[in-house]
Amino acid sequence: MGALSFLKDSVLSDEYASQQGFLQSINPQIKALTFVLFIIAVMLAEKIPLILFVYLTCIILTYISGIHIGFFLKRTWIFIPLFSLFIAVPALFNNFSPGEPLFIFEVLGLKLVITRIGVLGASLFVFRVVTSVSLVVLLSLTTRHTELLRVLRFFRVSRVFILTLTMCYRYVYLFVEIIENTYLAIKSRVGISLHYKKGQGIVASNIASLWQRSIMMNQEVYNAMLSRGYTGEPKLLHRLNVGILDWIWLFFGMVIFSVVIYLNYKLKI
Numbered sequence: 001m002g003a004l005s006f007l008k009d010s011v012l013s014d015e016y017a018s019q020q021g022f023l024q025s026i027n028p029q030i031k032a033l034t035f036v037l038f039i040i041a042v043m044l045a046e047k048i049p050l051i052l053f054v055y056l057t058c059i060i061l062t063y064i065s066g067i068h069i070g071f072f073l074k075r076t077w078i079f080i081p082l083f084s085l086f087i088a089v090p091a092l093f094n095n096f097s098p099g100e101p102l103f104i105f106e107v108l109g110l111k112l113v114i115t116r117i118g119v120l121g122a123s124l125f126v127f128r129v130v131t132s133v134s135l136v137v138l139l140s141l142t143t144r145h146t147e148l149l150r151v152l153r154f155f156r157v158s159r160v161f162i163l164t165l166t167m168c169y170r171y172v173y174l175f176v177e178i179i180e181n182t183y184l185a186i187k188s189r190v191g192i193s194l195h196y197k198k199g200q201g202i203v204a205s206n207i208a209s210l211w212q213r214s215i216m217m218n219q220e221v222y223n224a225m226l227s228r229g230y231t232g233e234p235k236l237l238h239r240l241n242v243g244i245l246d247w248i249w250l251f252f253g254m255v256i257f258s259v260v261i262y263l264n265y266k267l268k269i
Contacts, residue, residue: 021065034253
């Protein structure tokens, strides 16, 4: 159940997006555009200090937006960054990254050599992933999902894709709630200890039940959306106006992007 709570807090919650903070007050379209520039800068940067500069900017924005730093770090250093770390491990060794030896040791009679270029390449890859994930998570935490869908239309993303994404979001949230309620119901009736065969039967029956309920709910939800005037275009109850603060933030984002690209070019020469 801890994993489900983690999913709800990190992906399905608009709690932080509803708070009063710096990024929450920025126009979602302007905010998304600047974050795209940040991610492009991270992808083009070939020096770790430049990536760390963008990451530090992300941490500062997290703090001034009222998001707890511990909460943010736990949700940006798990799953994808750790997975990328395991992917980058082979690049540390001489077999994949020949160069100047940095560490030499033996394991079960096998000589392993970690090279300097391997460490730099793996570190660059991991920091790119961590910074990019942090930017995406920060954008999702400070923007309501309905506004994010509106931003996708601003970038001319297909309506079919947005509709599919909307339904997936709703269904994932609904299924998480059903799983939590089912788990609590089972726990209240049989306790914590349960034979694994009986547990497998309960899980299988619940999977079948969820499948049937999803099929029945599919048409009902779509008909309800149509009855409320849904035409495939996401609509918000308030207009996304652009103010002076939004233009200042856009200018700041372009400055950060330009500085990173310029320094990356100068350091390559």
